[in-house]
Amino acid sequence: MHLEDTIAAIATAIVPQQGSIGVVRLSGPQSLTIAKTLFEAPGSQTWESHRILYGHVRHPDTQVAIDEALLLLMLAPRSYTKEDVVEFQCHGGIMPVQQVLQLCLQQGARLAHPGEFSLRAFLNGRLDLTQAESISELVGAQSPQAAAIALAGLQGKLAQPIRDLRNTCLDILAEVEARIDFEDDLPPLDENLIRQQLQDLYQQLEAILDTAQRGELLRTGLKVAIVGQPNVGKSSLLNAWSRTDRAIVTDLPGTTRDVVESHLVVEGIPIQVLDTAGIRETADQVEQMGVERSRKAAQQADLVLLTVDAHQGWTEADQLIYDQVKDRPLILVINKIDLARADLVNYPPGITNIVLTAAAVNLGIDALETAIVEQVNQNNLSPQNLDFAINQRQAAVLTEAQLALKQLRQTLTEQLPLDFWTIDLRLAINALGRVTGETVTESVLDRIFSRFCIGK
Numbered sequence: 250m251h252l253e254d255t256i257a258a259i260a261t262a263i264v265p266q267q268g269s270i271g272v273v274r275l276s277g278p279q280s281l282t283i284a285k286t287l288f289e290a291p292g293s294q295t296w297e298s299h300r301i302l303y304g305h306v307r308h309p310d311t312q313v314a315i316d317e318a319l320l321l322l323m324l325a326p327r328s329y330t331k332e333d334v335v336e337f338q339c340h341g342g343i344m345p346v347q348q349v350l351q352l353c354l355q356q357g358a359r360l361a362h363p364g365e366f367s368l369r370a371f372l373n374g375r376l377d378l379t380q381a382e383s384i385s386e387l388v389g390a391q392s393p394q395a396a397a398i399a400l401a402g403l404q405g406k407l408a409q410p411i412r413d414l415r416n417t418c419l420d421i422l423a424e425v426e427a428r429i430d431f432e433d434d435l436p437p438l439d440e441n442l443i444r445q446q447l448q449d450l451y452q453q454l455e456a457i458l459d460t461a462q463r464g465e466l467l468r469t470g471l472k473v474a475i476v477g478q479p480n481v482g483k484s485s486l487l488n489a490w491s492r493t494d495r496a497i498v499t500d501l502p503g504t505t506r507d508v509v510e511s512h513l514v515v516e517g518i519p520i521q522v523l524d525t526a527g528i529r530e531t532a533d534q535v536e537q538m539g540v541e542r543s544r545k546a547a548q549q550a551d552l553v554l555l556t557v558d559a560h561q562g563w564t565e566a567d568q569l570i571y572d573q574v575k576d577r578p579l580i581l582v583i584n585k586i587d588l589a590r591a592d593l594v595n596y597p598p599g600i601t602n603i604v605l606t607a608a609a610v611n612l613g614i615d616a617l618e619t620a621i622v623e624q625v626n627q628n629n630l631s632p633q634n635l636d637f638a639i640n641q642r643q644a645a646v647l648t649e650a651q652l653a654l655k656q657l658r659q660t661l662t663e664q665l666p667l668d669f670w671t672i673d674l675r676l677a678i679n680a681l682g683r684v685t686g687e688t689v690t691e692s693v694l695d696r697i698f699s700r701f702c703i704g705k
């Protein structure tokens with residue numbers, strides 16, 4: 250893993266001509282030497298760990314100033330990576346940080362791979378794998394709730410129960426192996442106790458696995474498509490909901506030609522809302538392409554808001570659209586209830602989730618959000634307030650552990666020899682170890698950390 254290299258990267262998001270501060274960071278054995286070559290700290294400032302120095306980054310050959318900057322020194326093992334770390338806090342924009350990075354590379358540092366600082370933090374024992382994954386989730390969080398579960402993971406809320414489960418398995422394994430090695434000197438195994446332990450382990454795993462769906466929802470959010478006939482008020486609904494003028498609204502049917510997207514957060518769930526072209530047969534080629542996109546958006550959405558006009562009632566055209574989307578999770582939005590009575594809309598009995606709105610006057614948006622949260626919870630029975638939530642990788646590996654425990658229960662029931670018990674136990678132990686990274690292959694690490702940002 251080349252821990253002897255000193256790695257360098259720009260650690261903050263950079264935008265040309267913008268941003269007040271940009272950070273370049275170094276980690277590895279040469280960090281301090283490189284920093285001292287590039288950075289001039291005047292006066293009696295001392296190069297001690299956890300100090301900020303003030304000064305200038307200068308080109309080492311010409312002494313030309315590159316930036317006025319602050320330098321933060323964190324010496325091993327008291328740093329994020331547990332290696333010597335130096336951070337140059339430069340002016341923002343791209344020029345200062347890019348030039349400082351170039352100088353670091355000229356002085357022998359190597360450009361860090363995405364996630365390589367965090368990989369080192371993992372390899373050097375600062376973080377376990379679940380904590381490292383939580384860091385990337387924290388950076389990617391799109392809602393306060395998603396950030397909160399990521400931070401919980403970073404603080405070890407997931408790692409700890411997994412380690413406990415693994416230790417219990419290791420204890421059972423030790424008991425079983427002792428019986429294999431010194432059968433005559435030990436009292437017989439308490440099979441009932443082991444059965445009880447297995448049952449507990451299984452249930453705890455089940456509870457942890459139950460957090461996966463909700464976690465996925467909080468992390469990646471929900472794609473919601475507003476579809477319906479032209480002029481029912483889809484764009485008005487998007488605007489009212491997102492409190493913007495994102496989509497053009499006119500009284501001409503066929504106003505929206507392309508998918509219009511808006512992002513919002515409902516009870517911690519990031520939601521991508523798609524307003525689409527009204528679906529109808531049309532000779533207009535451009536509009537027809539828009540209609541195709543509407544159909545596609547509806548098929549790819551996690552939830553469809555089939556919107557109809559209360560004043561028009563349920564029409565044949567509505568029925569045709571409904572037939573195309575009824576296999577999807579769906580909420581019927583009866584709009585324009587300021588113009589007509591919604592209870593006269595004769596929609597099919599198969600539709601159970603209905604919301605009444607008057608988008609033009611911002612009415613019914615709360616009801617819409619409530620209906621969405623209800624719909625989500627119907628398909629997702631896990632508890633609302635999570636201490637932590639596992640991701641898809643962790644869910645897959647924990648499912649393996651659960652299968653191994655199930656197999657072990659079967660092995661006990663069939664009274665198979667103790668050697669078989671150890672096989673099942675080792676499978677479970679190995680899987681649990683892959684969650685926290687105690688047992689993990691290099692290629693898995695590569696896959697996980699390469700998805701991180703550069704400089705993270």
Ligand SMILES: Nc1nc2c(c(=O)[nH]1)N(C=O)[C@@H](CNc1ccc(C(=O)N[C@@H](CCC(=O)O)C(=O)O)cc1)CN2
Nearest residue numbers: 260272274299321323326327328329330334336366705
């Ligand atoms: N400037 C800066 N901000 C940052 C980070 C960073 O690396 N640099 N972080 C990362 O991306 C996060 C903070 N994580 C960190 C975790 C540990 C240590 C650290 O130096 N720990 C030592 C120091 C404790 C002490 O005073 O002894 C330790 O635990 O030994 C630093 C940052 C978020 N903010």
Ligand SMILES: Nc1nc2c(ncn2[C@@H]2O[C@H](COP(=O)(O)OP(=O)(O)OP(=O)(O)O)[C@@H](O)[C@H]2O)c(=O)[nH]1
Nearest residue numbers: 479480481482483484485503504505527607608609
């Ligand atoms: N009275 C009333 N009018 C509404 C309501 N919602 C939308 N409208 C009006 O209905 C017309 C069409 O609204 P849009 O939001 O453009 O409808 P759309 O479904 O996006 O239409 P297309 O993009 O053409 O498919 C506009 O004149 C809106 O002002 C409502 O709740 N009540």
Ligand SMILES: [K+]
Nearest residue numbers: 480499501504
């Ligand atoms: K319209």
Ligand SMILES: [Mg+2]
Nearest residue numbers: 483484504505
């Ligand atoms: Mg529209």
